[in-house]
Amino acid sequence: MTRFPRSHPRYRSLVIRARLADALRTGLVVPEGLIAHGRAEAFDYLLGERTSASASKAIQAAARWLVVARFPVISVNGNVAALAGPEIAELVRALPTLSVEVNLFHRTPGRAARVAARLRAAGVSQVLGLHPTVRVPGLPSDRGLVDRRGIARADVVLVPLEDGDRTQALRRIGKRVIAIDLNPLSRTSVAADIPVVDELGRALGRLAREVRAERRRPQRRSYPAFDGAAARADALATINRRLATALDRRGSRAAPAPPRTRPARRRR
């Protein structure tokens, strides 16, 4: 693993990236997963790398839905396992009814087993989705396969970092969908009932705390309403505000031109 100077302004990002690169070498993550991580990084950077007030409200609503649900399931892909194994284990401890299902966009039996092994190592005792047999209509090839004990019978599905096609398909078959996705314009964020526009690790950590708090409150019997469009609009407004500030701040702070060592001498 390449070493980075601690003085590098993006040291933390570089280390997380190197971790994903290692997960790639062991076959937990696919190359396309690294590209997806880069997209998420860009949005997190634009959002200020913190959980917004609006994301915080979405996480609170998500916690309520998960506690109300009869069969809540979290869908886990390679990136999610590589980045947030311990946070998923903590969420299951906070909500023992939550099932964990491996769901891979690029599925091979070996990768599914590696994702499950990573989850078990992080403390998740039961992992579904290793032998999915139920087909979700509208999804080509094996991307439509889900576990009959998991997503197939779920009432609420939590999809962190999910593909838009799959999120839409889950909605079409009547699932309540909570997404965690940093892009407020993605098809996943648009299709989800509750789009949590936040970074995976931050969101899952906060979600586990909210679930514990919710379980201590008088119990609800129905799903409180959530305005997903407003949540996404708020995330877009946050980005807009930050860009406007950056524009003010950095636009005027371009480095002054250094002395030129070599004037152009060609074609005099």
Place this chain on the structure above:
Amino acid sequence: MTRFPRSHPRYRSLVIRARLADALRTGLVVPEGLIAHGRAEAFDYLLGERTSASASKAIQAAARWLVVARFPVISVNGNVAALAGPEIAELVRALPTLSVEVNLFHRTPGRAARVAARLRAAGVSQVLGLHPTVRVPGLPSDRGLVDRRGIARADVVLVPLEDGDRTQALRRIGKRVIAIDLNPLSRTSVAADIPVVDELGRALGRLAREVRAERRRPQRRSYPAFDGAAARADALATINRRLATALDRRGSRAAPAPPRTRPARRRR
């Protein structure tokens, strides 16, 4: 290589990603390069996946600088070689004074050789940077090494997809720097004299055409001024405008809730 349904709304992106994933398998690209590509993708998406009027002006200025320069050099890393080999060859045909130098953030002799091989296969006859011996001050480890026949003596350096530290170091030693970088807030964009905020392949293709046009004009002897801060501000304004539009359009178009198959029955 995974096959994608042509009906997928992001089919083209998926194919480009798969190409980079293949470049990873052959060792041309490093995992961190895929993450960087993802970040660039996000910004291109926000910019509308087209060359803006402002980027077009930056490319025109870049063409003028390259034609005025005595020793112009383009610095090439693994991603650049994987994504734009033919475009670089075309740029060298348009401007035979342009030297091509391999410059890797994650350097090994094997990778440098693979990048050079890819460039030669694309039609670049001379590739520098395989045995760099001159050190650029302020850059730790072998990241500071450049070719004495290339960047070390260059007056204008074109850095597509460059690390911020290195761009700043080139400026400190008095090089005129043209960057191609989709993030208008990156340290590379801020440090560059001419930040071209555009996608690599589009920008290089257009740059070659502008260089040919410039060489047909009466020849200049000095570098025309360029306002990099204004160019970056314009890119930020483009993103802001597009987000505002997206907000109007998609905010109100969230999918209507489908019928629910399973009402919550738990804890009645």
